[in-house]
Amino acid sequence: MADSEVTALEHAPGLKHHFDDTEQQLESSTLGMWVFLLTEIMFFGGMFGGYTVYRNLYPDAFASSSRYMNIPIGAFNTAVLICSSLTMALAVRAAQLGNKKVLIWFLVFTLILGCVFLGLKVVEYHEKWVDHHIPGPGFRYEDARYFHQAQILFFLYFAMTGMHAMHMVVGAGLLTTLIIMAARNRFSAAWYTPVEMIGLYWHFVDIVWIFLFPLLYLIGRTK
Amino acid sequence: MWAAPSRWGWLNLLTPKGLFAHDTYNKLFTMHGIIMVFFFLVPSIPATLGNFLVPPMVGARDLAFPRINLLSWYIYIVGGIFAITAIVRGGVDTGWTFYAPFSSTYSNTHVILAAIGVFVSGFSSILTGLNFIVTVHKMRAPGMTWSRLPLFVWAHYATSLIQVLGTPVIAITIVLLGMERVLHAGIFDPALGGDPILFQHLFWFYSHPAVYIMILPGMGVISEIVACFSRKSIFGYGFVAFSSVAIAVLGFLVWGHHLFVAGQSMYASMVFSFISFLVAVPSAIKVFNWTATMYRGSVSYDTPMLYAFGFIGLFTIGGLTGLFLATMAVDVHVTDTYFVIAHFHYVMVGGMVMAYLGGVHFWFPKITGRLYPEGWAKFAALVVFVGFNLTFFPQFVLGYLGMPRRYAAYADEFQILNVMSTAGASILGVGYLIPMIYLAWAWRYGPKSPQNPWGAKGLEWEQSPTPPPTFNFDVPPVMNEPAYNYSGEEKEVEIGR
Ligand code: HEM
Ligand SMILES: [Cu+2]
Numbered sequence: 001m002a003d004s005e006v007t008a009l010e011h012a013p014g015l016k017h018h019f020d021d022t023e024q025q026l027e028s029s030t031l032g033m034w035v036f037l038l039t040e041i042m043f044f045g046g047m048f049g050g051y052t053v054y055r056n057l058y059p060d061a062f063a064s065s066s067r068y069m070n071i072p073i074g075a076f077n078t079a080v081l082i083c084s085s086l087t088m089a090l091a092v093r094a095a096q097l098g099n100k101k102v103l104i105w106f107l108v109f110t111l112i113l114g115c116v117f118l119g120l121k122v123v124e125y126h127e128k129w130v131d132h133h134i135p136g137p138g139f140r141y142e143d144a145r146y147f148h149q150a151q152i153l154f155f156l157y158f159a160m161t162g163m164h165a166m167h168m169v170v171g172a173g174l175l176t177t178l179i180i181m182a183a184r185n186r187f188s189a190a191w192y193t194p195v196e197m198i199g200l201y202w203h204f205v206d207i208v209w210i211f212l213f214p215l216l217y218l219i220g221r222t223k
Numbered sequence: 224m225w226a227a228p229s230r231w232g233w234l235n236l237l238t239p240k241g242l243f244a245h246d247t248y249n250k251l252f253t254m255h256g257i258i259m260v261f262f263f264l265v266p267s268i269p270a271t272l273g274n275f276l277v278p279p280m281v282g283a284r285d286l287a288f289p290r291i292n293l294l295s296w297y298i299y300i301v302g303g304i305f306a307i308t309a310i311v312r313g314g315v316d317t318g319w320t321f322y323a324p325f326s327s328t329y330s331n332t333h334v335i336l337a338a339i340g341v342f343v344s345g346f347s348s349i350l351t352g353l354n355f356i357v358t359v360h361k362m363r364a365p366g367m368t369w370s371r372l373p374l375f376v377w378a379h380y381a382t383s384l385i386q387v388l389g390t391p392v393i394a395i396t397i398v399l400l401g402m403e404r405v406l407h408a409g410i411f412d413p414a415l416g417g418d419p420i421l422f423q424h425l426f427w428f429y430s431h432p433a434v435y436i437m438i439l440p441g442m443g444v445i446s447e448i449v450a451c452f453s454r455k456s457i458f459g460y461g462f463v464a465f466s467s468v469a470i471a472v473l474g475f476l477v478w479g480h481h482l483f484v485a486g487q488s489m490y491a492s493m494v495f496s497f498i499s500f501l502v503a504v505p506s507a508i509k510v511f512n513w514t515a516t517m518y519r520g521s522v523s524y525d526t527p528m529l530y531a532f533g534f535i536g537l538f539t540i541g542g543l544t545g546l547f548l549a550t551m552a553v554d555v556h557v558t559d560t561y562f563v564i565a566h567f568h569y570v571m572v573g574g575m576v577m578a579y580l581g582g583v584h585f586w587f588p589k590i591t592g593r594l595y596p597e598g599w600a601k602f603a604a605l606v607v608f609v610g611f612n613l614t615f616f617p618q619f620v621l622g623y624l625g626m627p628r629r630y631a632a633y634a635d636e637f638q639i640l641n642v643m644s645t646a647g648a649s650i651l652g653v654g655y656l657i658p659m660i661y662l663a664w665a666w667r668y669g670p671k672s673p674q675n676p677w678g679a680k681g682l683e684w685e686q687s688p689t690p691p692p693t694f695n696f697d698v699p700p701v702m703n704e705p706a707y708n709y710s711g712e713e714k715e716v717e718i719g720r
Contacts, residue, residue, distance in 0.1 A: 016289075017284075017694075018283070018284040018285035018694065024361060024362075027361050028287045028288075028360075028361040028362070031356070031360055031361060032287065032288060032291075032353055032357045035352075035353045035356055035357065035387055036353060038387060038388065039349050039353070039387050039388070039390070039391045040391070042387075042388055042391035042392050043391035043392070043394060044395070045391075045392065045395075046391070046392045046394075046395035046396055046399075046428075047395055049424075049425070050410065050421060053418065053421055054418075058416075134406075135406050135408030135409075136406040137407055139408065148409055148415055148416025149416050151408055151409060151416065152409060152410060152416055152417065154408075155402065155403075155406075155408050155409070155410050156410075158402075159398070159399060159402060163395075163398070
């Protein structure tokens with residue numbers, strides 16, 4: 001932090017001395033963030049690949065076990081995340097306009113919505129625990145034919161939603177940092193790159209959920 | 224230092240029965256593989272020469288994200304600590320490929336620790352790639368167009384694409400493997416309803432492209448060296464530049480050639496086989512263009528150039544034998560034998576390590592501001608070349624005769640070739656030791672180097688002082704001539720802006 005404060009006196013706000021100008025720095029950060037999101041797509045892509053393989057191998061078992069997913073919570077959580085994307089976008093807009101108070105409020109809203117999502121996720125996980133649907137030695141399944149195969153769906157369910165939830169936790173931490181930085185007047189209409197970058201991250205995490213919800217909860221139940 | 228396990232391995236194979244207990248041997252080759260692939264070859268050139276040279280080569284003061292760069296170093300260390308802990312606490316015996324279900328269910332060694340090490344170090348690789356991509360796109364000096372970028376930078380750009388797109392997949396594969404091992408719930412283990420082939424697909428989806436992470440930077444080094452010591456601009460600049468990107472792209476489509484005998488559909492194998500042949504084309508383009516560059520050049524035989532010769536010859540053998548392996552019928556005969564071992568050591572050790580040594584010698588004056596003793600250096604390059612071939616050539620023969628890989632013992636008739644190989648490994652070891660000694664010496668006591676001892680082209684030599692200051696240049700550089708303009712006025716290719 002120290003050196004950026006020193007240079008802040010000499011250069012435009014937030015400009016690091018190995019960049020020519022703010023524009024170059026902003027473009028670099030944005031490109032870097034997109035490349036990072038690309039790696040995230042590949043990361044989740046591995047699991048989506050596995051999911052595709054097993055859904056094709058065991059369609060009946062998957063149809064049977066997706067009936068145990070809690071659709072009301074899942075649907076409500078989907079709405080929560082979509083709203084949080086909106087508040088995040090509004091936060092970025094506020095940062096652009098240099099409106100500190102509005103910025104902080106929208107960041108707080110986003111954070112609260114994120115926490116609501118995570119809280120409901122805990123409720124869902126607890127349900128699975130009670131029903132012995134956590135993969136492993138304690139796993140039980142109502143339909144004995146599908147014991148192993150259903151376990152794979154739950155394995156994927158926990159891997160995918162778990163990874164997603166971990167990204168949400170990280171996102172919540174980042175939002176908290178943003179709120180503190182905003183409160184300390186670190187952002188201005190001339191420099192608010194972190195808000196924009198973390199906004200991109202937040203939208204990405206939301207989009208992952210938009211794919212997870214239908215794949216894990218909705219498809220195949222009516223079979 | 225971490226090459227040592229392999230040496231013990233060869234020592235083991237001195238006698239048909241082997242010197243070590245068999246599970247010790249399994250652990251030795253596993254840790255050799257893990258350390259060499261994930262902790263040496265993948266970061267080798269990008270994290271050292273790449274980090275140092277990409278910014279001055281494009282005329283930048285630093286990489287786009289210096290702190291992320293430092294972070295990637297710390298992450299690497301943390302990953303290394305996990306891997307070393309796994310070794311110290313008794314090792315791993317799955318092979319570097321971690322095949323399930325052995326790794327997830329049956330092995331009773333420290334799979335999780337080693338896997339975490341690989342997982343963590345992957346992020347270091349990703350961050351390096353990310354940094355290079357952004358630096359190349361956004362930090363180029365005035366006049367440094369895409370068609371003037373040094374081929375070293377093109378190669379690193381292509382490498383970075385692979386790092387960024389491939390590494391996350393191995394990360395998630397390891398997570399799934401770890402979950403299966405910890406929860407005892409099936410995803411790869413067929414006894415639990417899982418599919419072990421899925422593991423192999425996911426693993427090689429990263430690990431085949433990863434072999435290009437382990438060769439493309441080396442190709443970049445060789446392009447620089449060949450142009451400089453032939454005093455000619457590189458033949459077919461555009462082809463060499465694009466072949467790097469072609470390798471990166473095609474490299475993502477051939478992973479199935481590791482699964483020919485794993486129960487993969489025959490039709491899938493045919494497609495993978497065909498694309499594997501295609502990926503050899505851009506590799507061959509590079510080799511032809513390097514030789515064409517030397518043709519009628521005024522070639523001088525300084526140490527870096529000796530390593531470049533070594534690279535070109537050995538990589539060609541490694542690449543051609545790759546084509547044997549990509550031929551389905553031949554592969555059925557030689558898969559899981561020493562033929563495969565010889566193939567990839569020709570490309571990885573004969574290719575990448577040669578390039579690394581060549582690059583270290585070429586840029587040593589730039590990095591340290593001092594010169595190394597040329598006589599010793601040439602001698603060592605020769606020793607390395609001889610030792611290398613003596614070590615690995617017999618393995619082609621062994622594999623062809625049917626000696627399987629990953630066994631601690633072998634049939635009596637293979638002994639002569641194995642003894643040759645072990646002897647070669649000792650010579651190779653000496654060959655690596657000599658440069659370590661004289662380079663360490665020269666770093667402190669070598670004679671001072673002029674700014675541009677080779678008369679090389681490129682911003683890093685011409686416009687940046689030797690050794691470079693913190694921000695690489697005293698005066699912001701401008702590129703005002705084509706790349707590799709050794710012969711004066713060279714026609715320029717146009718590749719976008
Ligand atoms: C000309 C392009 C290449 C082709 C067509 C090719 C083809 C192949 C094939 C078909 C195999 C599988 C053999 C088997 O398991 O039966 C293989 C193995 C391997 N190749 Fe290549 N290869 C090429 C270049 C490279 C390069 C450049 C590297 C590394 C720098 C490399 C490293 C490896 C490694 C490490 C293995 C063995 C993996 C294992 O099973 O442990 N290859 N190659
Ligand atoms: Cu391969």
